[in-house]
Amino acid sequence: xxxxxxxxxxxxxxxxxxxxxxxxxxxxxxxxxxxxxxxxxxxxxxxxxxxxxxxxxxxxxxxxxxxxxxxxxxxxxxxxxxxxxxxxxxxxxxxxxxxxxxxxxxxxxxxxxxxxxxxxxxxxxxxxxxxxxxxxxxxxxxxxxxxxxxxxxxxxxxxxxxxxxxxxxxxxxxxxxxxxxxxxxxxxxxxxxxxxxxxxxxxxxxxxxxxxxxxxxxxxxxxxxxxxxxxxxxxxxxxxxxxxxxxxxxxxxxxxxxxxxxxxxxxxxxxxxxxxxxxxxxxxxxxxxxxxxxxxxxxxxxxxxxxxxxxxxxxxxxxxxxxxxxxxxxxxxxxxxxxxxxxxxxxxxxxxxxxxxxxxxxxxxxxxxxxxxxxxxxxxxxxxxxxxxxxxxxxxxxxxxxxxxxxxxxxxxxxxxxxxxxxxxxxxxx
Numbered sequence: 001x002x003x004x005x006x007x008x009x010x011x012x013x014x015x016x017x018x019x020x021x022x023x024x025x026x027x028x029x030x031x032x033x034x035x036x037x038x039x040x041x042x043x044x045x046x047x048x049x050x051x052x053x054x055x056x057x058x059x060x061x062x063x064x065x066x067x068x069x070x071x072x073x074x075x076x077x078x079x080x081x082x083x084x085x086x087x088x089x090x091x092x093x094x095x096x097x098x099x100x101x102x103x104x105x106x107x108x109x110x111x112x113x114x115x116x117x118x119x120x121x122x123x124x125x126x127x128x129x130x131x132x133x134x135x136x137x138x139x140x141x142x143x144x145x146x147x148x149x150x151x152x153x154x155x156x157x158x159x160x161x162x163x164x165x166x167x168x169x170x171x172x173x174x175x176x177x178x179x180x181x182x183x184x185x186x187x188x189x190x191x192x193x194x195x196x197x198x199x200x201x202x203x204x205x206x207x208x209x210x211x212x213x214x215x216x217x218x219x220x221x222x223x224x225x226x227x228x229x230x231x232x233x234x235x236x237x238x239x240x241x242x243x244x245x246x247x248x249x250x251x252x253x254x255x256x257x258x259x260x261x262x263x264x265x266x267x268x269x270x271x272x273x274x275x276x277x278x279x280x281x282x283x284x285x286x287x288x289x290x291x292x293x294x295x296x297x298x299x300x301x302x303x304x305x306x307x308x309x310x311x312x313x314x315x316x317x318x319x320x321x322x323x324x325x326x327x328x329x330x331x332x333x334x335x336x337x338x339x340x341x342x343x344x345x346x347x348x349x350x351x352x353x354x355x356x357x358x359x360x361x362x363x364x365x366x367x368x369x370x371x372x373x374x375x376x377x378x379x380x381x382x383x384x385x386x387x388x389x390x391x392x393x394x395x396x397x398x399x400x401x402x403x404x405x406x407x408x409x410x411x412x413x414x415x416x417x418x419x420x421x422x423x424x425x426x427x428x429x430x
Contacts, residue, residue, distance in 0.1 A: 006101035026102030029119035044078035046129030096203025123231035132183035144183030148230035152386035206251030226276035300365020
């Protein structure tokens with residue numbers, strides 16, 4: 001069913017009662033009863049400390065939690081001069097629809113600025129609210145993306161896919177394009193609400209990268225806010241990132257098609273202004289299962305090796321073939337090969353309108369392999385030195401962009417060859 005609003009009657013009534021606001025802080029949530037009170041407390045303190053004279057509204061946009069998230073949020077006390085609204089949104093399940101409800105509310109309230117923070121944060125402080133809002137309120141920025149101090153094995157989808165592609169394609173060194181915590185101007189919210197994405201798969205995990213890409217390609221004034229250490233509910237890339245991986249990569253590739261005429265003309269990259277903290281803080285360590293990552297890769301090669309051979313260049317396939325029998329300590333997928341693999345899959349996604357979901361599934365073991373390779377490469381490095389390796393990786397993606405341009409402009413494969421491969425894909429998991 002298609003909904004023309006994410007409002008349910010309760011939210012519509014509450015917004016009508018509140019009438020207007022200067023600042024809105026949105027917290028999309030789903031089954032976050034263990035962290036929601038802390039996040040709400042820090043948001044309230046931040047608004048009181050830095051924007052006490054402003055009329056502030058805190059919106060908790062819930063996806064129908066089956067735990068006590070909403071009950072805990074309702075019971076948590078905030079400053080008496082602040083408004084709090086806890087509600088269930090309506091529409092496609094996912095963070096995108098939660099944000100749609102927040103954005104619609106901000107638009108109706110006529111607020112000047114909006115901050116959005118995740119509900120599973122354990123490291124949020126009151127100053128996060130200032131860092132996200134101040135560039136909008138004081139420096140006329142329209143979109144603020146976060147920069148975090150993260151452990152070298154946290155944020156693997158960002159580190160090995162999203163940062164590389166966003167930087168190489170669109171020329172902006174936005175370190176955390178899917179960070180989850182943002183500052184937005186009223187103009188940016190209005191621009192987002194006009195787009196027809198709210199009833200699509202983008203309204204799930206893909207919303208963060210869509211917001212960032214739309215801001216860049218629309219020419220919105222964008223900056224970064226250094227928030228310090230991010231501690232949240234971590235996810236092991238070997239076992240728990242499947243849905244997020246599929247939806248983020250799908251969204252990235254779809255946006256590549258939509259914005260091709262923009263990124264084809266973009267050369268190199270440039271840094272963007274960064275506000276917030278200046279000191280460096282070593283984040284908490286995160287446990288990852290290297291053996292399982294490599295097992296996932298090798299199992300993927302057994303299942304999909306024939307398809308990888310057809311989809312990828314001979315030089316890349318030769319590397320993948322050797323890795324299928326490599327010892328765990330010697331497992332290394334070179335960065336230039338990884339860049340070419342992503343570019344080759346993006347091009348295949350572009351040329352073929354069918355079987356796209358299966359193409360994304362074929363990438364998952366390769367992503368596991370690249371993360372495993374990075375773990376081996378940085379095993380003896382702290383997070384700051386590992387960050388240098390991530391920057392070097394992004395530079396390789398920029399260098400290999402000419403390879404992407406050549407692939408993108410080529411004619412599609414001969415009809416007979418393409419038909420055979422699509423038939424193979426169609427038979428997999430059919």
